[in-house]
Amino acid sequence: MDLLRDTLRHFDTMTMNLRRFPPLLIVGLSILSGACQKDEDDPPAPTPTSVAVALKVEHHMDGVPLIFDTILYTTAAEHAYSVSRLEYYLSEIILFGAGSTPNDTLRGPYYVNGSGTTSFTVGELPAAEYSGAALLLGLPQELNVTGGLPNTMENVNMAWPDPMGGGYHFIKFEGHFLDGATATGFAMHVGNNTYLPHAALGQSFTLDGRSGTLAIRFNLNELFRTPHTYDLSTGNYSMGDMMLMGQLRDNAFDAFTIEYRP
Amino acid sequence: MMRDPDLLTFTLLALLTACRHDRAEDLGPAGPSVTPYELGRPYYFPELQIPADDPLTVEGIALGRRLYYDPILSTGGPLAGLSCSSCHNQSLSFSVPNNGPSVLPHVNLAWSRNFLWNGKVQGDLEDIMCFEVEEFFQVDLNVLRNHPVYPDRFRDAFGEVEITGTLVEKALAQWFRRLVSSNSRFDSYLRHEIEFTTSEFNGMMVFMTETGDCFHCHGIPLMTDNAFHNIGLDSAFTPADQGRYLVTGDPADLGAFKAPTLRNVALTAPYMHDGRFQTLEEVVEHYDSGVNPSPSLDPIMTKPGQQIHLGLNPMQKADLLAFLHTLTDDSFITDTALASPF
Numbered sequence: 001m002d003l004l005r006d007t008l009r010h011f012d013t014m015t016m017n018l019r020r021f022p023p024l025l026i027v028g029l030s031i032l033s034g035a036c037q038k039d040e041d042d043p044p045a046p047t048p049t050s051v052a053v054a055l056k057v058e059h060h061m062d063g064v065p066l067i068f069d070t071i072l073y074t075t076a077a078e079h080a081y082s083v084s085r086l087e088y089y090l091s092e093i094i095l096f097g098a099g100s101t102p103n104d105t106l107r108g109p110y111y112v113n114g115s116g117t118t119s120f121t122v123g124e125l126p127a128a129e130y131s132g133a134a135l136l137l138g139l140p141q142e143l144n145v146t147g148g149l150p151n152t153m154e155n156v157n158m159a160w161p162d163p164m165g166g167g168y169h170f171i172k173f174e175g176h177f178l179d180g181a182t183a184t185g186f187a188m189h190v191g192n193n194t195y196l197p198h199a200a201l202g203q204s205f206t207l208d209g210r211s212g213t214l215a216i217r218f219n220l221n222e223l224f225r226t227p228h229t230y231d232l233s234t235g236n237y238s239m240g241d242m243m244l245m246g247q248l249r250d251n252a253f254d255a256f257t258i259e260y261r262p
Numbered sequence: 263m264m265r266d267p268d269l270l271t272f273t274l275l276a277l278l279t280a281c282r283h284d285r286a287e288d289l290g291p292a293g294p295s296v297t298p299y300e301l302g303r304p305y306y307f308p309e310l311q312i313p314a315d316d317p318l319t320v321e322g323i324a325l326g327r328r329l330y331y332d333p334i335l336s337t338g339g340p341l342a343g344l345s346c347s348s349c350h351n352q353s354l355s356f357s358v359p360n361n362g363p364s365v366l367p368h369v370n371l372a373w374s375r376n377f378l379w380n381g382k383v384q385g386d387l388e389d390i391m392c393f394e395v396e397e398f399f400q401v402d403l404n405v406l407r408n409h410p411v412y413p414d415r416f417r418d419a420f421g422e423v424e425i426t427g428t429l430v431e432k433a434l435a436q437w438f439r440r441l442v443s444s445n446s447r448f449d450s451y452l453r454h455e456i457e458f459t460t461s462e463f464n465g466m467m468v469f470m471t472e473t474g475d476c477f478h479c480h481g482i483p484l485m486t487d488n489a490f491h492n493i494g495l496d497s498a499f500t501p502a503d504q505g506r507y508l509v510t511g512d513p514a515d516l517g518a519f520k521a522p523t524l525r526n527v528a529l530t531a532p533y534m535h536d537g538r539f540q541t542l543e544e545v546v547e548h549y550d551s552g553v554n555p556s557p558s559l560d561p562i563m564t565k566p567g568q569q570i571h572l573g574l575n576p577m578q579k580a581d582l583l584a585f586l587h588t589l590t591d592d593s594f595i596t597d598t599a600l601a602s603p604f
Contacts (some may be wrong), residue, residue: 069514084514084561151308153373157487161470161477174561184568185561237566240472 050124052211053260055093055106057118059086061221068115071178076225079232081177081186083220086114087158088171090216091143093135100131109139111154127209133258135216137190137197138170144193160191164240167191171248173223177232186232188223189239190248197252203259210262222255223248295418296321299436301372304444306452306483308373313386316432318439321419324603326437328415329430331602339400346394347602353595355526356441363502364537366522367530369594372439376488379519379535380505387438391431401430441600443525444483447588452483458588465585468578474549475572476524476582478562485524485589491560492517494553494570495534502536507558516558528587529595542583550574 059066061073071082089109097103103126110120138144144167149155158169173188190197201216224230228247238244297320301310312318329335333345349365350356356368366379377383377390395401406412406425416425419433448466450456458466468474470482479487490506492515499517501508506515519535533539539548553563553570563570574582594600 069512082514147306151306153308153375153488156308156483157481157489159477159481161482163467163470164472176557176561179568183557185559185564187561187564233568236564236568237472241566 049127049209051127051207051209053122053125053207054213055110055120055122056213056215057090057110057112057120058215058217059114059118060217060219062219066114066220071176071183073221075177075221075232076229077231077233079177079179081175081232083114083173083175085172085174086112086220087154087169088112088137088173089139089158089168091136091139093133093216095125095133096131098129098131103128103130109143109149111152111158113154117154122214125207125214127207129204129206130260131204133201133216135199135201135256137199137252137255139168139196141193141196144168144191144196165192167193170196173220177236179233184232184236186236187239188244188248190245191239192245195242195245195249197249199253199256201256201258203257205258205260207260208262212260212262215259215261217257217259219255219257223251226251226254299323299440301439301442302444303442304449304453304483307444308484310372310439311386312372312439313388316388316435318436319419321415322433322436323440325415325419326433326435327440327600328603329434330437331604334405334409334412335395335399335401335430337405338402341399352600354529355443355591355595357526357530359531360537361532362537364530364532364535366520367526368438368441369443369525370441370484370523372442373484374488376490376520380509381490381520382509387435388431391434391438392427394434395427395430401427403427403430406430443591443594445593446525446591448585449483449591451588459584461581461584462588464578465581465583466588468574468582469585472565473572473578474574474582475562475565476549479521480524485527486521489521490515490518491521491562492519492556492558493549494555494559494563495536495538495548497554497556499556505535514558517556518558518560524586525589526591526594528590542586543579546574546579546582550579 064072066083066086069082069084071080073081073083075081089111091107091109093106093108094102095104095106106122112118139148143149146159146162146166149168155168158172160167160169168191170190171188175186176183177186178184224232227250230244230247230251235241235244235247238248299318299320299322301318303310316322330346333343333348335346336342336344346368349358349360350368351359354367358365358367371377371387371390374387375384377393383390383393403425406416413425416423416429416433420429423429447456447462451458469476469480479489479491479493481487492505496503496517499505499507504516506518507513509515522530528542531540531542533542533545539545550572553559555570559570565572
């Protein structure tokens with residue numbers, strides 16, 4: 001619980017700073033501007049450094065790499081389960097610099113298929129120390145409308161039907177679980193702006209000038225716990241169920257971690 | 263999905279080795295009369311990925327069309343005397359009206375990456391055409407090379423080159439990309455050109471909400487997700503019913519077959535991989551009350567409360583059928599540009 005509270009507190013700080021970002025940016029730029037007035041006697045300003053970074057998304061169950069289609073995992077409600085499909089979007093990945101001020105944002109959206117596409121080209125990021133990150137498990141509101149994304153095969157298959165509100169599935173997470181001795185399917189689908197999951201990633205990391213991989217790890221077990229103990233026996237199908245989608249949204253808050261691997 | 267990586271890798275390697283050329287190797291200089299062909303598609307259709315080494319041309323499509331309708335493809339092979347069109351009937355959306363195992367229709371395959379019911383072939387249309395040319399029809403290329411017409415047609419389409427299996431595949435692939443159905447009553451509705459009847463509209467609501475939950479596997483606009491699903495036809499699986507499992511070896515794929523497009527579905531009976539249903543009414547009844555449980559039943563078939571049946575009322579079933587009939591594209595099945603050139 002302490003860890004959760006710390007994470008929540010950290011996210012609150014980041015969120016507040018995010019809201020304050022425009023004025024912070026202006027103040028910061030003013031200070032920098034004043035500080036960097038060219039003086040004939042000053043040594044040449046150091047070249048701003050950036051680093052080539054790739055983004056990789058990994059799927060783990062409490063530290064164990066995900067293996068599809070085998071009932072190996074256990075929910076907080078003690079249901080053994082497997083994963084057969086995992087598709088989702090990540091977007092608005094905000095990287096916080098020192099003092100939890102936003103330093104850069106990977107807007108995405110990145111379509112992730114757990115059994116397919118998990119690596120992405122990001123480009124250059126500022127070489128700096130980062131105090132953590134935040135992201136959306138899904139799409140920002142302006143993109144979450146029918147036709148809001150390019151008509152790729154992946155995107156059309158993630159569509160959230162117009163009669164149910166339009167836009168896109170934020171996540172499709174499907175598999176089987178044991179309810180007693182019987183294997184039963186579950187389909188945890190989340191969409192609709194009200195249920196857009198926000199996640200805070202409290203791990204600090206340093207981009208020290210060496211190119212590398214920014215690894216975001218998704219612990220799927222977290223979707224079944226804190227703050228809600230998600231019970232598959234009564235919630236095996238979430239699409240269109242406001243209570244279940246709300247639980248998944250809340251539980252996703254601490255489902256991601258981040259690290260940099262030069 | 264990546265299951266049993268070793269088996270999957272082996273299968274893919276075997277397919278690649280058996281049936282994939284370096285598609286650029288046979289390319290000669292383009293013929294002087296090559297005309298690029300712009301394939302029309304509605305704005306709501308996915309972007310089309312066309313291999314750089316097989317761009318659409320008027321000449322290539324014309325050649326592919328001729329090959330599609332010409333029994334010359336099967337000369338000397340196990341299907342001697344048959345062309346693609348001997349079985350795939352345009353008036354039935356290029357489906358095959360037989361009794362017994364059904365064959366997927368040749369419609370909108372330009373957007374497919376998985377071919378055949380179990381996805382035995384994956385990749386581009388050129389890859390499935392490789393299977394058709396080399397394994398299915400076992401095309402005798404010398405028959406084409408010595409034909410009075412085909413050498414000129416290949417030259418027109420691909421330049422001064424010898425006729426090879428790769429070029430036959432490319433021409434056929436171009437023709438298959440041309441088989442686009444996007445002008446059904448439903449398309450007119452999507453383009454705001456018409457209004458649905460009350461029954462059609464209500465059926466669309468059944469289709470596109472959790473009431474019928476058809477949209478997950480048969481989503482707009484292609485009316486297929488091109489993926490594999492066990493929809494509960496059986497609880498036990500004979501080899502003929504094992505589907506995707508025969509390719510992957512993954513028990514989770516037992517009974518999983520490619521979701522067919524529902525475009526022109528009213529014309530493409532019989533239904534399911536084994537043709538067990540003769541009418542759309544039977545299909546709807548299956549989803550409504552006939553789904554069989556099994557460990558590999560697709561999770562999406564399990565509804566709230568762990569139900570595996572829809573429980574539609576008679577009106578909802580009738581409405582759903584009315585909507586399915588709006589997917590019929592009369593212009594596609596009567597387009598003379600898609601008919602036999604002979």
